[in-house]
Amino acid sequence: xxxxxxxxxxxxxxxxxxxxxxxxxxxxxxxxxxxxxxxxxxxxxxxxxxxxxxxxxxxxxxxxxxxxxxxxxxxxxxxxxxxxxxxxxxxxxxxxxxxxxxxxxxxxxxxxxxxxxxxxxxxxxxxxxxxxxxxxxxxxxxxxxxxxxxxxxxxxxxxxxxxxxxxxxxxxxxxxxxxxxxx
Numbered sequence: 005x006x007x008x009x010x011x012x013x014x015x016x017x018x019x020x021x022x023x024x025x026x027x028x029x030x031x032x033x034x035x036x037x038x039x040x041x042x043x044x045x046x047x048x049x050x051x052x053x054x055x056x057x058x059x060x061x062x063x064x065x066x067x068x069x070x071x072x073x074x075x076x077x078x079x080x081x082x083x084x085x086x087x088x089x090x091x092x093x094x095x096x097x098x099x100x101x102x103x104x105x106x107x108x109x110x111x112x113x114x115x116x117x118x119x120x121x122x123x124x125x126x127x128x129x130x131x132x133x134x135x136x137x138x139x140x141x142x143x144x145x146x147x148x149x150x151x152x153x154x155x156x157x158x159x160x161x162x163x164x165x166x167x168x169x170x171x172x173x174x175x176x177x178x179x180x181x182x183x184x185x186x187x
Contacts, residue, residue, distance in 0.1 A: 085113025
């Protein structure tokens with residue numbers, strides 16, 4: 005875990021958190037074991053009030069990516085960053101103007117190279133059978149850090165004296181302006 009935390013670029017982490025907190029929509033792409041991390045990322049962002057969806061099926065992912073705009077974000081998760089099913093959708097999302105974020109262990113991978121923001125982790129040699137165990141933990145550490153920073157960005161838009169109704173509208177303004185309820 006320290007191998008992931010120490011070299012993680014704090015500026016990139018901050019830009020990614022800011023992007024996710026301000027995005028109208030967030031698509032999260034992962035296949036294989038990275039899909040589990042994508043699903044957990046979706047759950048955490050949705051609990052914060054973000055409009056987020058994880059995709060593991062390539063056709064659905066690319067269809068969704070084609071509908072993203074410059075107000076949206078696309079997050080690709082992949083250990084190697086070379087799995088075509090993981091980087092095709094973010095590549096398409098970027099063409100439509102979405103900000104792309106990569107979480108991978110290879111800075112020279114297609115996923116990292118196409119991303120506007122790359123969050124890199126260090127793959128560990130610890131395995132159970134043929135499955136790397138620590139890579140999932142390293143991905144989750146980055147997701148944990150993003151989750152905390154996105155929450156902080158959202159809450160920074162809320163004053164300590166706001167009522168519950170004010171907070172709901174304030175969070176909605178930050179996370180998804182087009183979904184704000186007019187009352």
